[in-house]
Amino acid sequence: MKLLWYAMCSLFIAQTEVKGCIYDGFKVYELTSKIHSSALDLYRMVKNESQYVLLSGRGTIVMVHPEAQAEFLHLLENNQWEHRVLNHDVGLDLSNAFETNRNLTNLYPYKGHAGTDRYYTFDEINRYIEDLAQQYPSRVFVKTVGKSYEGRTMKTIRITNGDGRAKKNVILMDGGIHAREWIAHAAVLYAIGELSNNYQKHAQLLQDYDWVILPVVNPDGYEFTQLSADNRFWRKTRQPINESCIGTDGNRNFDFHWNETGAYWDPCSTIYPGPKAFSEPETIVVRDLIQSLAGRGKMYLTLHSYGQYILYPYGYTNALPVTWRDLEEVARAGANAIMEATGTRYKVGCSGSSIYPIAGASDDYAFNAGFPISFTMELPPGGANKFDPPASDIDRLVKEAWVGIEAMARKVIQKYPLKDSTVL
Numbered sequence: 461m462k463l464l465w466y467a468m469c470s471l472f473i474a475q476t477e478v479k480g481c482i483y484d485g486f487k488v489y490e491l492t493s494k495i496h497s498s499a500l501d502l503y504r505m506v507k508n509e510s511q512y513v514l515l516s517g518r519g520t521i522v523m524v525h526p527e528a529q530a531e532f533l534h535l536l537e538n539n540q541w542e543h544r545v546l547n548h549d550v551g552l553d554l555s556n557a558f559e560t561n562r563n564l565t566n567l568y569p570y571k572g573h574a575g576t577d578r579y580y581t582f583d584e585i586n587r588y589i590e591d592l593a594q595q596y597p598s599r600v601f602v603k604t605v606g607k608s609y610e611g612r613t614m615k616t617i618r619i620t621n622g623d624g625r626a627k628k629n630v631i632l633m634d635g636g637i638h639a640r641e642w643i644a645h646a647a648v649l650y651a652i653g654e655l656s657n658n659y660q661k662h663a664q665l666l667q668d669y670d671w672v673i674l675p676v677v678n679p680d681g682y683e684f685t686q687l688s689a690d691n692r693f694w695r696k697t698r699q700p701i702n703e704s705c706i707g708t709d710g711n712r713n714f715d716f717h718w719n720e721t722g723a724y725w726d727p728c729s730t731i732y733p734g735p736k737a738f739s740e741p742e743t744i745v746v747r748d749l750i751q752s753l754a755g756r757g758k759m760y761l762t763l764h765s766y767g768q769y770i771l772y773p774y775g776y777t778n779a780l781p782v783t784w785r786d787l788e789e790v791a792r793a794g795a796n797a798i799m800e801a802t803g804t805r806y807k808v809g810c811s812g813s814s815i816y817p818i819a820g821a822s823d824d825y826a827f828n829a830g831f832p833i834s835f836t837m838e839l840p841p842g843g844a845n846k847f848d849p850p851a852s853d854i855d856r857l858v859k860e861a862w863v864g865i866e867a868m869a870r871k872v873i874q875k876y877p878l879k880d881s882t883v884l
Contacts, residue, residue, distance in 0.1 A: 482690045484551030485526035488515065488845050494540040514730060515693060521846055523550060523693070547844040554689035557848060564851055574649050576855035579642050581686060582612060582679045585649060589617040589675065592656045598622040600656050605674070606745035609699040612679040614745050619655045619673070621666040629878050630756045631869055634674040634746060635763035637710040637822065638695050639681025643839050643849050643857055644763040648675050650858035651865055665869050668878035672753060678710055678742055692848065697740050701727035708734035712818070713743045714825035717776035722818035733820050750826045758876040759833040760826035761865065766846050767815070767838035768806050770794055770864070773827040775811035776819035783832065784810070790833050790871045797867035802860050804840060811836060833872055837861070
């Protein structure tokens with residue numbers, strides 16, 4: 461049976477109201493291989509099972525249905541994988557977290573400011589960037605750049621110093637291409653707040669550079685994860701593929717070595733690359749942004765979780781680009797700044813060799829389109845399931861991420877100074 465359990469449940473709960481949580485009794489296992497098998501080997505081992513959900517982008521965190529746990533342990537033993545249990549009852553953990561998030565939303569309603577007390581909805585994020593544009597009309601500009609499959613309006617925020625000079629260099633940043641990675645959305649939101657509200661502190665970052673930021677790449681998926689605890693692990697977009705399967709992995713959908721490696725053609729797979737490159741309206745929005753800014757764009761940064769990585773091209777191969785030393789230098793600036801500030805160690809390296817080959821990713825596409833610096837930043841894990849840091853961790857994680865982002869931006873500004881600009 462090809463359907464993953466989670467895909468079946470997601471289709472079911474979209475039409476019916478269920479009591480409790482569909483993940484009651486599920487366990488989460490963290491795996492390591494005795495023989496250095498790859499994450500893709502693990503995908504192959506369980507991909508045809510109906511009761512396994514691979515949570516980790518590296519493929520080493522697996523959620524298992526209660527009825528399949530004995531069989532799963534047998535599979536691990538036969539394939540020389542070691543394990544430890546991270547979560548003994550996923551349903552209970554998710555139900556508690558969902559209730560906590562709902563209470564925090566009531567406790568901290570949106571009033572024109574997005575803090576770090578809780579996770580915000582897509583509509584609240586849009587309202588926040590619009591409020592910033594009204595508050596700083598000479599420095600902050602919001603633009604509608606497209607719509608998601610379900611019709612949600614996708615907007616960018618462009619943050620400037622207000623001097624009116626055109627053709628500045630650009631840093632392009634986005635987050636949340638994977639719906640369940642809520643901390644990525646929160647980190648992008650924090651960066652927006654720092655650049656907009658603390659202009660004097662960050663004036664150098666905006667002197668010759670504009671920042672263009674798409675806060676949520678996958679609004680349909682993000683909103684779906686917030687409907688109930690049952691949906692919390694949804695990763696993909698929400699455009700149906702066929703009668704049984706919904707969604708595409710947006711970070712496998714870009715037209716650069718698309719579908720060559722790191723994906724599965726099963727439409728129900730969490731890493732399904734789509735029926736064709738740029739099949740998703742959301743990835744088309746990112747493509748058009750990259751193309752429109754490529755002449756001025758000096759750094760593209762996409763935020764994900766989890767892993768504590770700053771990854772650079774290429775993803776589709778473990779071969780390094782000719783300019784890998786420039787990428788390494790900027791990435792190291794970010795990792796070192798974080799290490800010095802908080803002691804958290806971020807690993808730096810090429811995507812294809814640091815994790816496993818991933819074709820059709822946005823950072824590879826941006827790099828090939830002309831951005832000399834292009835990164836995927838994988839934020840640290842959190843919560844019992846790794847992908848769900850509790851709200852109490854938001855402040856620490858997003859401030860730490862900003863330390864790295866700011867350091868990388870300063871290094872980019874130093875390496876790629878503005879050559880020419882004009883007054884409007």
